[in-house]
Amino acid sequence: MTPPTRAEALALDSADPLGPFVERFVADDPNLCYLDGNSLGRLPVATVARLRQVVEHEWGKGLAGSWPEWIEWPVAVGDRLGASLLGAAPGQTLVADSVTVNLYKLAGAALAAARAADPARRVVVVVADEFPTDRYVLEGLAGGTGGALRTVAADAVAGVDPAAVTAALGPDTALVVLSHVAYRSGALVDMAGVTDAAHRAGALALWDLSHSAGAVPVGLDVAGADLAVGCTYKYLNAGPGAPAFLYVAARHQRRLRSPIQGWFAQRDQFAMGTAFVPVDGVERFAAGTPPVLGLAAVDEGVALLAEAGIDRVRAKAMALTDLLVGLADEWLAPLGFALASPREPSRRGAHITLRHDEAWPVTAALVTAGVVGDFRAPEHLRLGPAPLSTRYVEVWDAADRLRRLVAEGRHRAAVPPAGRVT
Ligand SMILES: Cc1ncc(COP(=O)(O)O)c(C=O)c1O
Structure with a gap:
C-alpha cells in the first residue's frame, strides 16, 4: 500500500465526527504526539473545573456536611x-x-x-x-x-x-x-x-x-x-x-x-x-x-x-490503529519492527505493539522526539492512540518521527537505563 500523506491524515481529522473531542482535553504542547493513552489518559478540561468545585466548595466550604452526597x-x-x-x-x-x-x-x-x-x-x-x-x-x-x-x-x-x-x-x-x-x-x-x-x-x-x-x-x-x-x-x-x-x-x-x-x-x-x-x-x-x-x-x-458514544469511540480506535499498522508496515518493517498485535482491527483493542530488538532505547529516544509511547519488556514498544484525545495526524507524525529516528540511528546516541519512560 502507498502510505497516506500528511495532508491525507489531516483530511481524516477534518472528517472525524469525534474530532472536536480532542479540544476537550488539556494539551499544552502542540508538538507532542501522546500515544500513551493506554497507560495514563489525558486530563479532560472539565475535570479541572470539577475537581476545583469539589475541593473549594464541597470540601473547603461544605466540610463533613458534604459526606451525605459523596x-x-x-x-x-x-x-x-x-x-x-x-x-x-x-x-x-x-x-x-x-x-x-x-x-x-x-x-x-x-x-x-x-x-x-x-x-x-x-x-x-x-x-x-x-x-x-x-x-x-x-x-x-x-x-x-x-x-x-x-x-x-x-x-x-x-x-x-x-x-x-x-x-x-x-x-x-x-x-x-x-x-x-x-x-x-x-x-x-x-x-x-x-x-x-x-x-x-x-x-x-x-x-x-x-x-x-x-x-x-x-x-x-x-x-x-x-x-x-x-x-x-x-x-x-x-x-x-x-x-x-x-x-x-x-x-x-x-x-x-x-x-x-x-x-x-x-x-x-x-x-x-x-x-x-x-x-x-x-x-x-x-x-x-x-x-x-x-x-x-x-x-x-x-x-x-x-457523550461521544462507545460505538463511535470503537470505530475511531480501529481506524487509528489501522493507520498506525499501515504506516508501520511501510516505514518501520524495513527498519526491524514487527507488528506484535492482531492485524485484524476487530481482534484487538485500542493499542498496538511493535517488536524491535532495540525497543528500549527506541522508546526512550522517542520521548526526546516528542513522541510518548511505552516500553514493555523485553522488546516491545506499545502505542496507544486514545480515540477521544488523539488526532490522525498525531499518529502520522509519531510514525514519521519514529522512522527517521531509527533510520538515523539517533536511538543509539544516549541510552538511559532500562525502565519506564512514562
Ligand atoms: C490489565 C491490568 N490489570 C491490572 C492493572 C493494575 O491495576 P492497579 O494498579 O490499579 O491495581 C493494570 C495496570 O496497568 C492493567 O493493565
Whole structure:
C-alpha cells in the first residue's frame, strides 16, 4: 500500500465526527504526539473545573456536611459507568480501590463460595502472560486458601485461544480470570464464548477490563459475565491513582462475601455494631472510605465517553490503529519492527505493539522526539492512540518521527537505563 500523506491524515481529522473531542482535553504542547493513552489518559478540561468545585466548595466550604452526597458516588458513578460503557444494568458496578484490591476481593469471594459448595472446586485458570498483578494476586490467594492455579499458554501476538481455556476447565475449576484486551499485544478475547465455556464447566468468569473500558464496547450483562474489574486512569481519563471499578452480576451478590470485611460494606454502617453483617447489593464489595476526588474525576471521564458514544469511540480506535499498522508496515518493517498485535482491527483493542530488538532505547529516544509511547519488556514498544484525545495526524507524525529516528540511528546516541519512560 502507498502510505497516506500528511495532508491525507489531516483530511481524516477534518472528517472525524469525534474530532472536536480532542479540544476537550488539556494539551499544552502542540508538538507532542501522546500515544500513551493506554497507560495514563489525558486530563479532560472539565475535570479541572470539577475537581476545583469539589475541593473549594464541597470540601473547603461544605466540610463533613458534604459526606451525605459523596457517600452515594461509588454506586452512582458505577451505575453511570456500567450503563454507558460496560453494558451493566444498575446496582452491579462499584467504583472503589485499585484493580489489584478489587481482584483480590472478587476472586477471593468466588473461590470461597466455590469451595463451600464443593471442596474439590479450588482451581483458578489464568493465562501465563496475564498482567502481573493479576497473576500475583491469584497466586497469593491460591497459596493462602489451599487453591491452585492452572496456567494456560497464550500466543504473544494473537492472544489466548478460547479452545485452550476450555480445555483447561474441569470439575475442579472454580474461576477463570482473563483480560478482555491483553495488556501487551492488545488481543481481544471473545467474552461471551469464554464465559459460556466457564459456566458449562460449573465455574465463574472474572474479566479484567483495564484495557477495554472506554476503548471497546463491553457487554457484561449480555455476555453473562459473573465478575469484572478494571481501572479508570487509562481510557476513562480519571488520572493517576484514580479508583478502579468492580462488577458483580446481581445474581451472585447475595452468596458472595468479600474477604475484606470493611465498614463501608456493613449493613447500617453508622450503628457501629460489633458483628459484621454485609449490606445487600454491590456495596458489600466496598472496603473503606471512598476516594472522593478520584471519584469526581471518574465521573467526568465517563461523562465525556458517554457523550461521544462507545460505538463511535470503537470505530475511531480501529481506524487509528489501522493507520498506525499501515504506516508501520511501510516505514518501520524495513527498519526491524514487527507488528506484535492482531492485524485484524476487530481482534484487538485500542493499542498496538511493535517488536524491535532495540525497543528500549527506541522508546526512550522517542520521548526526546516528542513522541510518548511505552516500553514493555523485553522488546516491545506499545502505542496507544486514545480515540477521544488523539488526532490522525498525531499518529502520522509519531510514525514519521519514529522512522527517521531509527533510520538515523539517533536511538543509539544516549541510552538511559532500562525502565519506564512514562
Ligand atoms: C490489565 C491490568 N490489570 C491490572 C492493572 C493494575 O491495576 P492497579 O494498579 O490499579 O491495581 C493494570 C495496570 O496497568 C492493567 O493493565
